[in-house]
Amino acid sequence: MEKMKEAVEKAIDRNAAEIIGLVKDIEQHPELGFQEHRTSKLVADFLRGCSYQVEDGLALTGLKTSLKSGKNKYTVAFIGELDGIICKDSPKASPADGATHTCGHNLQLGILMLIAKAMKEAGIAGQLDGNVAFMAIPAEEYIQLEYRRQLRKENKIKYLSGKQEFIRLGLFDDIDAAIMLHAEPNSEEASIHIYGTGNGFELKDVHCKGKTAHAAAAPHEGINALHALIQGINNINALRDTFRDEDHSRIHYIITKGGDNVNSVPSDTALQGYVRSASIRSIKELSSKFDKAFLSAGENFNAKMSVSTSAGYMPLICNHSLNEIFVSNAGNFLPEDKIYNKGHFMASTDLGDLSHLMPVIQPMMGGIKGGLHSPDFEVVDYNAAITLPAKIAANTIIDLLSNNTLSAILQDYKPELSKKEYLHLMDKK
Ligand SMILES: [Zn+2]
Ligand SMILES: [Zn+2]
Numbered sequence: 001m002e003k004m005k006e007a008v009e010k011a012i013d014r015n016a017a018e019i020i021g022l023v024k025d026i027e028q029h030p031e032l033g034f035q036e037h038r039t040s041k042l043v044a045d046f047l048r049g050c051s052y053q054v055e056d057g058l059a060l061t062g063l064k065t066s067l068k069s070g071k072n073k074y075t076v077a078f079i080g081e082l083d084g085i086i087c088k089d090s091p092k093a094s095p096a097d098g099a100t101h102t103c104g105h106n107l108q109l110g111i112l113m114l115i116a117k118a119m120k121e122a123g124i125a126g127q128l129d130g131n132v133a134f135m136a137i138p139a140e141e142y143i144q145l146e147y148r149r150q151l152r153k154e155n156k157i158k159y160l161s162g163k164q165e166f167i168r169l170g171l172f173d174d175i176d177a178a179i180m181l182h183a184e185p186n187s188e189e190a191s192i193h194i195y196g197t198g199n200g201f202e203l204k205d206v207h208c209k210g211k212t213a214h215a216a217a218a219p220h221e222g223i224n225a226l227h228a229l230i231q232g233i234n235n236i237n238a239l240r241d242t243f244r245d246e247d248h249s250r251i252h253y254i255i256t257k258g259g260d261n262v263n264s265v266p267s268d269t270a271l272q273g274y275v276r277s278a279s280i281r282s283i284k285e286l287s288s289k290f291d292k293a294f295l296s297a298g299e300n301f302n303a304k305m306s307v308s309t310s311a312g313y314m315p316l317i318c319n320h321s322l323n324e325i326f327v328s329n330a331g332n333f334l335p336e337d338k339i340y341n342k343g344h345f346m347a348s349t350d351l352g353d354l355s356h357l358m359p360v361i362q363p364m365m366g367g368i369k370g371g372l373h374s375p376d377f378e379v380v381d382y383n384a385a386i387t388l389p390a391k392i393a394a395n396t397i398i399d400l401l402s403n404n405t406l407s408a409i410l411q412d413y414k415p416e417l418s419k420k421e422y423l424h425l426m427d428k429k
Pocket of ligand 2: 103
């Protein structure tokens with residue numbers, strides 16, 4: 001096992017400079033979810049150049065390949081995300097749509113390519129107890145929902161995120177456990193940040209229909225849909241002190257339509273919001289409070305208020321045993337005080353959905369200056385952000401596929417949901 005690790009680490013060092021070049025290239029050509037054609041082709045071409053058989057065009061722009069062919073008892077997936085995020089204030093934003101890699105997904109693709117090439121070059125496939133799948137998945141950021149709903153209308157996708165689509169399409173059916181890494185914001189030093197859980201969320205679309213009238217001459221004849229919406233917001237704010245700390249709840253929103261003209265009583269207003277929390281139970285609880293807050297405000301004003309709910313992402317549950325193996329491998333490269341136990345992740349990811357079906361982890365890596373989705377996001381140490389995490393992740397995979405380690409983890413593991421139950425939940429919303 002140690003020999004395998006040594007050979008892979010050497011191959012990672014040999015190929016790091018080339019792949020860091022590709023990562024910088026992807027950063028300069030960011031693409032948004034379900035539109036990552038160039039990015040996907042770059043990764044697919046690279047993997048084919050390393051003698052991988054790549055399936056592409058999955059969930060429009062995703063791809064999947066594996067180290068070995070044929071049936072294997074166990075398969076561990078290493079995941080990279082293809083999409084960028086809109087950050088118009090970033091100096092690197094694409095002029096066309098504001099896309100950037102200020103969430104660092106290009107770094108994940110670099111790690112994926114580095115591990116894939118190194119494992120091939122080191123020739124370890126035959127010595128592993130199972131297979132390694134490499135998956136580059138589109139559309140993690142939950143954005144451009146109108147565009148995605150249009151894709152759904154055209155039957156090009158059914159669910160609104162990449163991993164949800166990969167699950168639906170059966171691309172995880174042969175996977176037993178999955179590892180993904182993510183950039184840790186404001187963390188310039190070489191470091192690893194371990195998370196145990198993360199928030200999930202539901203999306204709310206609120207629409208309020210009132211009655212228009214002259215805003216100065218006859219406001220008494222109108223029904224003010226903006227006031228009704230704002231009363232709904234005030235109801236939400238009054239609820240905040242009922243949130244339990246352990247639920248990590250967040251409700252946030254934007255008014256997407258505030259009226260048509262100032263001299264008319266606003267009769268048509270809309271709001272889009274997220275209801276976030278740490279468990280499916282608390283999301284449900286919050287979701288029903290959210291609905292009541294707006295519906296009762298509608299009633300008070302005699303306005304027609306409607307709230308529709310769409311599936312967002314499920315809470316993230318990281319597998320403790322997988323995290324432990326990752327930490328022990330990180331300890332071979334980093335001092336103990338550079339491996340942080342971060343606990344709960346307040347943001348959300350569609351890896352949360354997958355975490356209800358199989359053991360997954362999402363450790364985060366340093367080498368990054370600035371915040372996620374922020375104009376000051378910058379990679380300051382590519383070794384910390386790509387080369388080092390690639391070695392730790394590759395060694396973790398080698399451990400899992402040696403000495404029946406993964407088989408022992410799976411024996412103790414019970415998924416929160418079967419795939420059938422998951423799809424049923426998704427289709428109910
Ligand atoms: Zn992001
Ligand atoms: Zn991200």
